[in-house]
Amino acid sequence: MLHSRALPRTRQVWRDDAWSQLAALVRMRWLMVRTGKARRGFAALGLAFPGLCVAAVVGAPLVPRDRASDVILLVPTAYLAVAFLSVLAPLVAGGGTELFPADQLVAFPVSLRTQHLASLTQVPLNLAWVVQVVGVVGLTSYAADWSPYLPLALLVVVSYVAFVTVAGHALGWLVVGARLRAGGRQLTWLLAGVVLASVALVIATGRVGAVLDRSPTARLVSVVVSRGPIAVRRSVTAVVVLVALTVLAFLAGRAATAWALRRPGDAGGPLDASVHQRRAPRGGAAREGLAVDRASIWRSPSLRRGLLVLAALPGMVAAAAGLDWSALVLLPGLVSAGAGLLFGVNAFCLDGSGAVWLASLPGRPAVAFWVRARVVAETCLVAAAITVTAGSLRAGRWPTTAEASALLGCAVVASLRVVALCMELSIHRPHRADLRGPRDTPAPPGVMTAYSLRLAASTTLVGVVFSLCARSDQWGWSVLWALPLVLLATRRLVRAGAAWDDNHVRARVVATVAGG
Amino acid sequence: MTSTPALEVTGLTVRFGPVVAVDTVDLAVAAGGALALVGRNGAGKSTTLRVLAGVLPPTSGTVTTSGVDMVRDPSAGKRLVGYCPDVGGLIPRATPWEHLQLAATLRQLPGDWRLRAEELLDRFDLTAAADRVTAGFSHGMGRRLSVVLAAFHRPRVLLLDEPFDGVDPLGVDATLDLLRELRAEGAAVIVSTHQLDLVTQSCDEALVLRRGSVAAATSAADLAGSAGAARYRELLT
Numbered sequence: 001m002l003h004s005r006a007l008p009r010t011r012q013v014w015r016d017d018a019w020s021q022l023a024a025l026v027r028m029r030w031l032m033v034r035t036g037k038a039r040r041g042f043a044a045l046g047l048a049f050p051g052l053c054v055a056a057v058v059g060a061p062l063v064p065r066d067r068a069s070d071v072i073l074l075v076p077t078a079y080l081a082v083a084f085l086s087v088l089a090p091l092v093a094g095g096g097t098e099l100f101p102a103d104q105l106v107a108f109p110v111s112l113r114t115q116h117l118a119s120l121t122q123v124p125l126n127l128a129w130v131v132q133v134v135g136v137v138g139l140t141s142y143a144a145d146w147s148p149y150l151p152l153a154l155l156v157v158v159s160y161v162a163f164v165t166v167a168g169h170a171l172g173w174l175v176v177g178a179r180l181r182a183g184g185r186q187l188t189w190l191l192a193g194v195v196l197a198s199v200a201l202v203i204a205t206g207r208v209g210a211v212l213d214r215s216p217t218a219r220l221v222s223v224v225v226s227r228g229p230i231a232v233r234r235s236v237t238a239v240v241v242l243v244a245l246t247v248l249a250f251l252a253g254r255a256a257t258a259w260a261l262r263r264p265g266d267a268g269g270p271l272d273a274s275v276h277q278r279r280a281p282r283g284g285a286a287r288e289g290l291a292v293d294r295a296s297i298w299r300s301p302s303l304r305r306g307l308l309v310l311a312a313l314p315g316m317v318a319a320a321a322g323l324d325w326s327a328l329v330l331l332p333g334l335v336s337a338g339a340g341l342l343f344g345v346n347a348f349c350l351d352g353s354g355a356v357w358l359a360s361l362p363g364r365p366a367v368a369f370w371v372r373a374r375v376v377a378e379t380c381l382v383a384a385a386i387t388v389t390a391g392s393l394r395a396g397r398w399p400t401t402a403e404a405s406a407l408l409g410c411a412v413v414a415s416l417r418v419v420a421l422c423m424e425l426s427i428h429r430p431h432r433a434d435l436r437g438p439r440d441t442p443a444p445p446g447v448m449t450a451y452s453l454r455l456a457a458s459t460t461l462v463g464v465v466f467s468l469c470a471r472s473d474q475w476g477w478s479v480l481w482a483l484p485l486v487l488l489a490t491r492r493l494v495r496a497g498a499a500w501d502d503n504h505v506r507a508r509v510v511a512t513v514a515g516g
Numbered sequence: 517m518t519s520t521p522a523l524e525v526t527g528l529t530v531r532f533g534p535v536v537a538v539d540t541v542d543l544a545v546a547a548g549g550a551l552a553l554v555g556r557n558g559a560g561k562s563t564t565l566r567v568l569a570g571v572l573p574p575t576s577g578t579v580t581t582s583g584v585d586m587v588r589d590p591s592a593g594k595r596l597v598g599y600c601p602d603v604g605g606l607i608p609r610a611t612p613w614e615h616l617q618l619a620a621t622l623r624q625l626p627g628d629w630r631l632r633a634e635e636l637l638d639r640f641d642l643t644a645a646a647d648r649v650t651a652g653f654s655h656g657m658g659r660r661l662s663v664v665l666a667a668f669h670r671p672r673v674l675l676l677d678e679p680f681d682g683v684d685p686l687g688v689d690a691t692l693d694l695l696r697e698l699r700a701e702g703a704a705v706i707v708s709t710h711q712l713d714l715v716t717q718s719c720d721e722a723l724v725l726r727r728g729s730v731a732a733a734t735s736a737a738d739l740a741g742s743a744g745a746a747r748y749r750e751l752l753t
Contacts, residue, residue: 275647278613281621288621292610299609299649353604354615354650357665360569360599361622362591434608436651503573503590510571515603 018113025099025110025118029444042446045453049124049134056138057154061146068142072225075139079157079217082132083164089126090119090172092309094302094438095260097122097445102437116173116257120250123165125449127456133161143225152235153224159242160220166246170253176438177260196312203319203394274299285363289371296350297343297375300435306342310335310383315390322394325403326470331391332384332407333414333459333466337452339383343435344376344422345451346442348513352434355514359506369500373423373493380415399470402478406470409482413466413489414459420492421455427499430512521580522547522704523568523673528577530563530728537563539728540577545721547672550695550705552715552736555725556752561708562602564725565677568706569599582672595623598671600662602678602708608651612642612661615650616668623669636664640690655682663691667698674698674705680714692718712748716740724751 033039090096096119123129136157144153178184202211223234276295282288297303314335318328343350350372351358358368388407392399399407431443441448462485469477499505521544530538538560545551553561566572568579570590579586579593586593607615613633620629637643640660650658663679674695680688695705695718707718715722716736724732732751739748 273652274649276611276614276649278617278647281617283621285622288618292607292614292618295614296607296609350607350609352606352608353601354607354610356566356571356601356603357599357605357615357662358607359571360594360597360601361619362594363622364591434651436608507566507572514601 018111018117021110021114022117022121025114026121029099029446032444033446041450045446045449049130052130052134053137056134057141057150060138060141061144063142065145068145071139072143072221075136075143075221075224076215076218077212078132078136078139079160079220080212080215082129082136082161083168083217085129085132086161086164086168087171088168088309088313089123089129090169091175092305093172094305095119095173095176095257096169096439097125097441098439099445101433101440112258112261113254115261116169116254119257120166120169120253122445123169125445127449127452129165136161140224143221147227149227149231149235152232156220156224156235156238156242159239159246163242163246163249166253167249170249170256173253173256173260177256177263180260180263196316199316199320203316208320208322285367286371289368290374293350293371293375294378297379300343300440301438302435302440303342305438306338307379307383310338310342311386312390314338314383315387318387318391319394322396323391325392325395325399325407326467328388328391328395329403329406329410329467329470330460330463331387332411333463334456335383335387336380336411336414336418337455337459339380340376340418340422340455341442341448341452342379343442344379344418345425345448345455346429346431346433346513347372347376347422347426348430348509349433349435349442351513352436353514355510359510365501365506366497369423369497372426373419373497376422377415377419380418381411384411384415400473401475402472403470405475405478406466409469409478410463410466413482413485414462416486416489416493417458417462418455420489420496421458423493423496423500425451427496427505427509430509432513432515521545522549522582522702523706524578524580525564525568526578528564528567528579529575530560530567530572531575536728538567538574541725541728541730543723543730543733545673545704545706547702547704548699549721550699550707550719550736552719552722552739553706553708553725554710554712554715554722554739554748555731559725560728561725562677565599565602565675565706565708568673569597569601569675570594571599571601596672598666598669598674600659600666600676600679602681604658605662605665606650606653606658609649611647611649612637612664613646615661615665619665619668625669629668632668632670636668636694639694640664640687656684656687659683660687660690663694667694670698670701670703672703674703676706677708678710679707680709680711688714712739712745716744724748726752 030039033042096116098115099118099122137154140153140157141150144150175188179188202208220238223231223238226234279291282291297307314331318331348355388411429443429447431447433440433442435442443451465481466478469481500509523543523545525541525543528538528541529536541560541564543551553564555561563572567574568586570586570593574587581593581596584593584596610618616629616633619625620633634643637646640663642657642661642664645653645657650661653661659679659681660683663676666674666676676691679691683691692714695707699705705719707715709715716739719736722734722736722739723730724734738744
């Protein structure tokens with residue numbers, strides 16, 4: 001007979017211990033990484049962040065100090081950029097990041113505190129955040145310059161990063177909760193409009209520098225670079241204040257998460273019940289498929305939000321920074337990588353379980369492949385075009401022929417490389433993801449980090465090459481670089497298309513995206 | 517019922533690595549005939565139907581639909597087949613009308629497909645939801661729409677995988693009516709289901725699958741009632 005104490009009571013197992021639940025979820029996610037190679041890859045990825053931070057601390061003071069004052073002037077802006085990203089990333093992600101899609105956890109009593117904690121602990125998986133944090137750690141180390149006060153300076157900056165990250169999450173969940181209230185969507189759009197208009201006004205009136213000079217982070221930098229006994233007192237005070245603020249932000253974030261996720265409608269609601277006007281048939285399998293794909297992207301909350309941010313934000317930042325043409329050349333590559341991460345890395349997941357039905361319809365499989373590749377390419381090119389157009393508003397002059405050709409070359413090559421890599425990944429590494437929820441991503445969190453690394457590395461390299469071409473006087477350099485790179489990317493894309501033509505490969509992709 | 521098989525399967529085998537999902541299955545369905553595929557979960561029913569629909573290539577064996585080899589020419593075969601998958605089977609952010617429009621284009625249906633589409637949506641009580649994205653559909657609504665999509669082009673072979681799962685009685689009636697109508701037009705039907713009472717209502721013959729192989733081929737009527745259910749249970753073990 002089963003003893004009454006043989007099974008622990010549910011409350012004992014799932015008491016409100018967010019850390020225990022988080023550990024269980026992380027363990028489960030780790031178990032789902034099936035191959036040793038992938039596990040080693042993820043472990044290396046996990047060690048990369050602290051490793052890069054250490055490298056930044058050790059390496060930065062070795063940089064020549066002939067332009068030290070100029071570099072130190074940039075530090076407040078770099079700190080501000082971390083805060084900006086810490087606020088923006090959760091907003092773009094729909095509040096935070098999930099270890100598992102919400103629909104996979106419905107049967108488990110995962111607490112809202114766990115969801116908040118899980119989202120926070122996944123912040124280091126955001127490549128942009130990692131790059132920014134490593135950057136400010138390096139700049140801080142450079143500013144402190146091997147002085148005995150370096151550990152204190154680093155402690156200050158780590159406390160600052162912790163605070164802005166935790167506070168950014170709290171704000172993200174607050175906005176998600178507000179949007180679910182009556183009139184919340186209108187209110188958040190209004191606030192977003194006010195913020196965008198203010199930024200546009202600052203840019204248009206040429207007061208970006210003046211505003212940045214008044215950044216509260218300037219005070220923090222003065223603490224970091226201070227010397228003598230006062231440095232100890234100021235640093236300790238700063239750390240104590242920042243830690244206290246972090247604790248407060250953590251508690252506020254926990255409450256905001258609960259407030260947001262307890263509201264009905266977070267998992268879809270209005271979209272799932274939305275009615276769409278019938279359109280005329282497009283005449284042809286490819287055009288019809290294209291129309292369905294475009295609608296699928298726009299009707300997904302996470303994709304729509306990502307597209308809007310990708311279209312507006314990089315251009316606005318470029319305009320605010322007043323980048324010149326040779327620097328603007330870097331942007332199409334970075335934006336293309338972001339566009340690929342929206343859904344391109346698992347492009348066939350747009351079909352969800354409908355992939356099985358689609359596979360039973362007649363027609364050449366190649367049509368479905370090229371339609372999907374075209375949709376990914378459209379996303380990359382449109383986002384890149386908007387970014388460059390917005391950024392060019394403050395470039396001050398028309399581009400030279402060399403700059404224009406470099407810009408065009410970078411946009412075409414980077415987009416094509418992103419499309420080729422995305423289609424390759426979509427075919428050889430499919431994942432089940434229906435992108436229905438507000439925080440759904442096309443692949444699990446760690447995989448997305450690996451993908452973002454691959455895409456960013458590839459497109460940054462392209463950006464650097466064409467940026468150098470833009471600095472030359474000859475437009476021919478861009479053409480010379482673009483031709484082989486286009487050919488290589490096209491070959492990769494054609495190979496992916498050939499793989500898709502294989503019935504067995506296609507069946508595996510369909511089975512995976514349709515149901516796992 | 518004519519004697520010429522509209523669908524003929526010989527030696528069908530599907531392996532997923534070391535797992536044999538379907539093991540040398542033979543079956544045939546005449547035009548106007550209906551066959552039930554029954555068996556425990558994981559017996560190979562859905563895998564068999566996926567192969568017959570041209571979604572999954574078999575490891576070995578032949579599948580012939582009205583003289584067309586599904587393995588060698590899946591595109592031609594898919595024109596003759598209508599398939600309702602077991603899970604979902606719907607594009608989450610497309611509306612039923614967009615599904616039908618896409619199917620009409622890919623199947624190159626004549627211009628009057630809209631009449632057929634509206635008639636089917638009406639029969640399955642989906643007219644009011646025709647322009648809503650399917651992500652918000654209940655399970656039963658999704659099943660009903662999958663049946664509509666499978667039957668839309670009046671296929672010569674209709675493959676329904678769990679079409680009654682979670683469907684209300686009116687939806688079940690609509691499905692049974694549609695099956696009768698298509699069979700009268702000469703379609704061969706295969707239905708996979710766990711509901712024995714519906715097997716007897718919708719099919720003539722039944723094939724019991726067990727661990728990927730055919731355990732028994734019997735008349736659907738033999739599975740009727742409590743005696744049929746008892747016999748079926750014996751065949752499962």
